[in-house]
Amino acid sequence: MSISEHIRADDLMALETLRQALGDGMVRHDVETRTYYANDVFWQPGIAPLAVVLPGTAAETALAVRTATDCGLSVVPRGGGMSYTKGYIPDRTDSVIIDTRKLNAVIEVNAADRYVTVEAGATWNEVNAALEGTGLRTGYWGPLSGINATVGGALSQNSAFFGSALNGTVADSVLGVTVVLADGRIVTTGSGNRKGARPFTRYGGPDLTGMFLGDNGAFGIKVSATLSLWPRPEEVEFLSFGFAKFSDMALVQARMAETRLVSEGFGIDRTKVEHSASVNKLSDGLQALGNVATSAKSLLSGVRQAVNVATSGTAFLKDHAFTLHIVTEARSPAALSDNVARLRAIARNTGVELPNSVPKVMRSKPFGPVRGMLGRNGERWVPIHAVFPLGEAVRIAEANQAFFAGEAGFLERHGIVYSVMTMTVGNEFFIEPAFYWMDEITPLHARSVGEATVAPWMDRPANAATRQAVAELRRRTQEFYASMGGISWQVAGDYPFRETMDPDSYAMLEAVKSALDPRRLMNPGMLGLDTVPRR
The missing domain is CATH 3.30.70.3450 (Alpha-Beta Plaits)
Incomplete structure (x- = not known):
């Protein structure tokens, strides 16, 4: 259903229930807002949500989630909007996007105990600013897009860059998270959930924190996190x-x-x-x-x-x-x-x-500004990635060269430019091809990169055919990396996942989903998890 088509009567009733519970100031449902939230960095046009909610506290987030799911609406979390993996694009019209960017407080900087607790909507730029003068820093301390990218988004997609060669991904720096579940309950992992204990350690029983890392909100919406601090x-x-x-x-x-x-x-x-x-x-x-x-x-x-x-x-x-x-x-x-x-x-x-x-x-x-979301001359850009054992670096580099040599004709035919970046992340070799092509500039790109920067390219027409060719090439690349034993972190609704996992292990994941979200209303479709009838 396009943004201009009629909204069903029961969805209008659910929308009114949301507005009554949360107030008009927290709920946005105008056409422009809904259209904007229907796209990510690559995938467009997506399905527009019924409404967008911008809570300012964990309690407001819980109320929004509980109200939405009680009405049978699905709930989709969104952070800084830097995803290109369908992570925050609804899979149905009767969805509510929870924009977490107002949840941006730095709750506690505890230099003595070496941890910082921040709300999930805080950007990495804000986290690092809060640590200025302490002589301390988180192990992983942000992606290149850290002026926009949020802590919650990084945790949902398992991000890596600054500090990662030595300290691993963001998941390796997390001590605990606080999460809103599908029924509105607020739960905390790590020692922060113990009576009278500080959130200073991740362990002390099963590692429940890991369940909410890399899940892209499939199990709940992260509202805060505690990260380890180390001397800078x-x-x-x-x-x-x-x-x-x-x-x-x-x-x-x-x-x-x-x-x-x-x-x-x-x-x-x-x-x-x-x-x-x-x-x-x-x-x-x-x-x-x-x-x-x-x-x-x-x-x-x-x-x-x-x-x-x-x-x-x-x-x-x-x-x-x-x-x-x-x-x-x-x-x-x-x-x-x-x-x-x-x-x-x-x-x-x-x-x-x-x-x-x-x-x-x-x-x-x-x-700095996320200018890299577009090419030098305003070309659209989208990456893809996989990680391999460190000892496989040379084999993967050679195989990658051969793979894209085989795709040279396809690239030329469709006007797609290929490039590649590599990193080491702890004991892992990370490879990230990226593709550039001419296409329209979306409102998301304009807001993120800057209206003045994109002004010369705003009249470019949509190029759906080449964009589809890029999507096909990305899928072939994903499958190639999987066939080589590669693993992708930012699974969301984009990368092969279910089909790459042995059935019993995936069944355990489905059981966790069913226990936490029996009606499958929490960001449906993530991690390849099937949906079930909602009403």
Whole structure:
């Protein structure tokens, strides 16, 4: 049913019940709002929800969920809107989206006990700002989209980037979560649910926290989370290297990961350099130079670093088929010097050291505008990913090259540009191809990237045919990675999941779903879970 079609009488009654329970200020159901919430970064047009609810407290969230499900409406949680996996797109018209962004308070920073508790709608930029001056940081401390991406969204999709090479995904930093279940009950996991205990540990019985991580809201809506804190390293250095072969770069990444000296790092191909707006704008303008200068320990060293960035820019990246960018941290200058020497020794056999402007500028302003949601010239962009055992890095790099060589004709025929990025996350090798193509700019892209930025491209027509070709290519890539033993974190309603799991294990997952959400009203369709009749 399109946004303009008639809403059923019973849904109108349910909407009125919501408005009476929550108040008109919390419930939005105008056409523009419902249309906006029917799309994610890639999938469009989706099914518009009946209404959008913006609660400001956990109690309001619980009331909204209980009221909606009592009326037989499904409930879909949404955070910062950075998903491209159908994670917050309703699968039916009689749905209510719970936008959690007003749940953005930092509840407690406990430096002595080394934890921070935040509401799920807080962005990673807000979390890190709250920790300024404490000398502490969460292990994983945010994605590149952290100015918009929320803690709850990261927990739902298991995010990785800043700090992840050393500390793993966001799931590895979580001590406990507070969740609203389908019937409106509020439950807490970890030691925060014990009488008289602080939320300082995840364990003490079965690990119930893990059940709500990576579930994309299939089991409940996260309203807050407690994360571990660790001392922020005092010394930091940046390294970049160029490679002729993808497999050479992958091997270096794996060897570096074994040392546990890398805080975060990523490898990209030349196509990513040419098409990524984020990479191309890293060293543009005085603002980036100012960030580099102010992030240095002294004004003099900051000025020198800024001059180096301005001189090197990013044009040199195009001279190499693949480039690797590394951040390493330490407690002392001597330890940092040893880190750098060891990492250089790993890369020197097959790589060429390059100016380090890319990781340096990225770290100087980690949560900048999400310009990378579109290509350099406003092309639409969507990634896909999988993770593999660290020892498989070279095999996967070679297989990936062969796979996309086989897809070259399809890419050319449909005007799709392919690029690739890789990371190591703990003991895992992460690979993320991305696709660029010409298509319309949606309101989600305009709001996220900025109206002024997208203004030159707003008259581009929709290109549904190529978008469908991208969807087909993504599915083939997902299936290829699964056939190679790969695992995808951000399953949501997009990646193969049910068909990749052995039946008894999946049956256990279904049993958990049935126990927590017997009418299957909590974000239906996530994780491949079947729906059942609702009324």
